[in-house]
Amino acid sequence: MAVPARSQPRLKKATIQENLYTTDQLVAQVKANERAAYWQRAFDLDRQPSSEAPSEIFQSTFESTLQRIEWIKRTHRDEEDRSSALDLLLDEHVGPYLAELGYHDASQIEPGDLPRDVEAAADAVQAAIRGSRQVPLKYQKSFSDLAEQFLLDRQRDPRDRLTAQTVGQMEATFRLFRDHIKDAALASVDRRSASDFVDKLGKLNRHWGRSPETKHRSLDQLLASAGASPEDRLSTVTLARHVSALNSLWEWAVGRGEVAGDTPFEAPNTRRAKRARVSANAPWTDDAIATYFRRVRDRSSSGLPDPAYWLPMVALLSGMRLEEICSLERSDIKSAEGVRYFDIPQGKAEGSIRVVPVHDALLPLLDIAPERGFLFPNLTPGGPDRKRSWNVGKRFGRLFRQIDGASTFHAFRKNVAQTFERERVREHESSQILGHKKAGLTYGVYSPNGLTIRQKADLIALLRVPSR
Structure with a gap:
């Protein structure tokens, strides 16, 4: 067997010759292969370390060793010969290093x-010989590798694809947790480690993610600059969002066999967080709505409807979401059976695709809106998903905080739902205006088309804007 030039100075020879001590041709071939593999490992001492990750080396060596063990069991019927052959499997990897180490x-x-x-390969051989299918934690995929694969998988199906904003939020969560566990395997995470992470998150400043430098700061650095004021820390609702991202990753990893058992992640005071969220989105009071429209006068001009005035007006008289309104184009205004309506072709849920009649009080908006393109052309898209509602939504947040009894823009939908409930409108009817999936088998399956456009117009006519 020829010795590579790089190994000749160390081994002090150009060829390898060995006596196999057998006259059996089959046994000789087996031994020759084993010794060739041994010397190949010896030559590898003079080669650069493998670029493969130890986890990849462990897995590939484990699978190939299992195949060789099966072959050994078939060809070595004598127990002692079989044991010697199994020992040689390990010797192929560590043998060349024993002399170097003096062992x-x-x-x-x-x-x-x-x-x-080499250590990864040796561990794989020993695991295969023992018959153990359990991959040691140090050779399991790192947390960051799993998190990256999870996000890629979630984006494969267009129907279930995450928004850029959600991806950005999840990436931030995963980056912080990676720092917390030093990028160990997800399977190594227990309830204590998960709980410690949530405790650390609870100490972060609530504005920690706004700086572009955040991505370059470790969790410890963010904690060091967090400050001590409890009022400036992350809300329970935000903590719940971080935990939800980790739970989604865990559930996905269970399905792939990367981890097993129940999730170790649990958000603190989840019930309180849900109550806080409900309270934050409570319907507006009539006085707050009237106050808003007294303060925000209509400053529209031909072709440029005033967003501050008309967006809340449309929401209160249609139940539409902010992004749905901001995305409306002139071509989305259609007529059927003498009724003008908004055609909403897409949305966040199955029921979001719907038609909503135009309330009589919104007809002036159509008179001043552009003849083509967006109804609100002067909106500037923003955020990770370039949503047309991004920037104007922030403006509304600032305006609403100045009014007693005000809520959020999304809460205008609560006002619409509240009106329908007080007018004793059935839920399966109001859902066709608000864009919710029909509840129940009967209406959802046997009446997929639902109310007529005129019946929907009668429901829209029930809505009103409190006296200004």
């Missing part, structure tokens, strides 16, 4: 004695 056999090797790639 007599592999049992003397300590952790850290071998290069990482």
Whole structure:
């Protein structure tokens, strides 16, 4: 067997010749292959370390060793021969290093004695010989590798694709958790570690993610600059969102066999967080709505409807979401059976695709809106998903905070739902205006088209804007 030039100075020879001590041709071939593999590993001492990750080396070596073990069991019927052949499997990987380390056999090797790639291969061989299918934690995929694969998988199906904003939020969560566990395997996470992470998150400043430098700061650095004021820390609702991202990752990893068992992540005071969210989105009071429209006068001009005035007006008289209104184009205004309506072709849920009649009080909006293009052409898209509602939504937040009894823009839908309930409108009817999926089998399956456009117009006519 020829010795590579790079190994000749160390081995002090150009060829390898060995006596196999057998006259059996089959046995000789087996031994020759084993010794060739041994010397190949010896030559590898003079080669650069493998670029493969230890986890990849462990997995590939484990699978190939299992195949070789099956072959050994079939060809070595004598128990002693079989045992010797199995020992040689390990010797192929560690044998060349024993002399370098001054050891007599592999049992003397300590952790850290071998290069990482060789150690991974040796561990894989020993696991295969033991018949263990359990991958040691140090050779399981790192948390960051799993998180990256999770996000890629979630984006494959167009029907279930995450928005850019949600992806950005999840990436931030995963980056912080990676720092917390030093990018260990997800399977190594227990309830104590998960709970400690949530406790750390609870100490972060609530504005920590606004700086572009955030991505370059570790969790410890963010904690050091968080400050001590409890009022400036993350809300329970935000903590719940971080935990939800980790739970989604865990559920996905269970399905892939990367982890097992129940999720270790649990948000603190989840019930309180839900109550806080409901309170924050409570319907507006009539006085607050009247106050808003007294303060915000209509400053529209031909072709440029005033968003501050007309967006809330449309929401209160249609139940539409902010992004749905901001995305309306002139071509979305249609007529059927003598009724003008908004055609909403897409949305966040199955029921979001719907038609909503135009309330009589909104006809002046159509008179001043552009003849083509967006109804509100002067909106500037923003945010990760370039939503037309992004910037104007922030403006509304600032305006609403100045009014007693005000809520959120989304809460205008609560006002519409509240009106329908007080007028005793059935839920399966109001859902066709608000864009919710029909509840129940009967109406959802056997009446998929639902109310006529005139019946919907009668429901819209029930809505009103409190006296200004």
